[in-house]
Amino acid sequence: MNTISAFEASARLMSFTKAAEELHLSQGAVSRQIQVLEERMGVPLFNRRHKEIQLTRAGLIFQQAIAQSLNTIRRAVTMIEALDTSTVTIAASNAMANFWLMPAIFEFRSQQPNIDIRVLASNTPVDPWQEPVDLAIRYGDGHWPNLTKVKLFEEEIFPVCAPGYQQAHGIETLQDLMECELIEYDSDTAESNSWDTWFENAGLHVDAVRKNLTLSNYDLVYRAAYSGKGVALAWAYGVPQEDRESLLVRPLDISVKTGMCEYIIYADNEELSSPAKVFLDWLIDFGKRSLWA
Numbered sequence: 001m002n003t004i005s006a007f008e009a010s011a012r013l014m015s016f017t018k019a020a021e022e023l024h025l026s027q028g029a030v031s032r033q034i035q036v037l038e039e040r041m042g043v044p045l046f047n048r049r050h051k052e053i054q055l056t057r058a059g060l061i062f063q064q065a066i067a068q069s070l071n072t073i074r075r076a077v078t079m080i081e082a083l084d085t086s087t088v089t090i091a092a093s094n095a096m097a098n099f100w101l102m103p104a105i106f107e108f109r110s111q112q113p114n115i116d117i118r119v120l121a122s123n124t125p126v127d128p129w130q131e132p133v134d135l136a137i138r139y140g141d142g143h144w145p146n147l148t149k150v151k152l153f154e155e156e157i158f159p160v161c162a163p164g165y166q167q168a169h170g171i172e173t174l175q176d177l178m179e180c181e182l183i184e185y186d187s188d189t190a191e192s193n194s195w196d197t198w199f200e201n202a203g204l205h206v207d208a209v210r211k212n213l214t215l216s217n218y219d220l221v222y223r224a225a226y227s228g229k230g231v232a233l234a235w236a237y238g239v240p241q242e243d244r245e246s247l248l249v250r251p252l253d254i255s256v257k258t259g260m261c262e263y264i265i266y267a268d269n270e271e272l273s274s275p276a277k278v279f280l281d282w283l284i285d286f287g288k289r290s291l292w293a
Helices: 002-013 016-023 027-041 057-083 094-111 163-169 174-178 195-202 218-226 274-289
Strands: 046-049 052-055 087-092 116-121 135-140 147-160 182-185 213-215 231-235 256-267
Touching: 002 016, 002 027, 002 057, 016 027, 052 057, 087 094, 087 274, 094 116, 094 135, 094 218, 094 274, 135 274, 147 274, 174 195, 182 218, 195 256, 213 218, 218 231, 256 274
Parallel strands: 087 116, 087 135, 182 213, 182 231
Antiparallel strands: 046 052, 135 256, 147 231, 147 256
């Protein structure tokens, strides 16, 4: 461990002298420890030049391995420190965090003010085994190894628009929708975001669907719809309860279930903290009563 510490400091600072100062050793002691490490490995780790050093190919490989190991240790320490706290960390996609999770947290905190919630919002799926989170909300088919999965709700998608837009366009059939301004949510996360896919699954087969406005952010899609710019696709959980029927309405009583679901996941065989268990049970209950039926 002493030789590894000497190497890590020397490689990071690119100086035996600075490494010695950081480790409170003499420059000669650091040099000897590096030499011992090189002799054990059988390869030089540094190219030594006048008053400077450079990593060899072997040294660079070893430095990267040490950096990865230190990051793993730091994550583990963070996770361990969080075990005995009243804070629950949950990860979710940006849209899920904004439109469903945050309203849930506001209501939860009004009932459980002593439990703090930390939200990690990211469209990159989070692995509870690798990241310091207690829980995560993940979209998909649920086929993920080494994870405990609790289904929140099945994905259900339907058209929405502003009340005034519905009245002005007299939307009564799927064919009527084809004559409307369609707002497309352009996302890489799910093919079901597309109007083409939705119409096909709803039973209307057309060669191509003309989209009048394509946006890469669901918040912008939502804003465009309630501003009367057209009809958008929404998720049963994706419209705040206070905006249903006031800012947005469902012009047709037609929806498509994709077979995909939103799950709450956590590390398999992981013992959740008491606050995390309370929050998990509460989210499951909130999920049952928060969907736009």
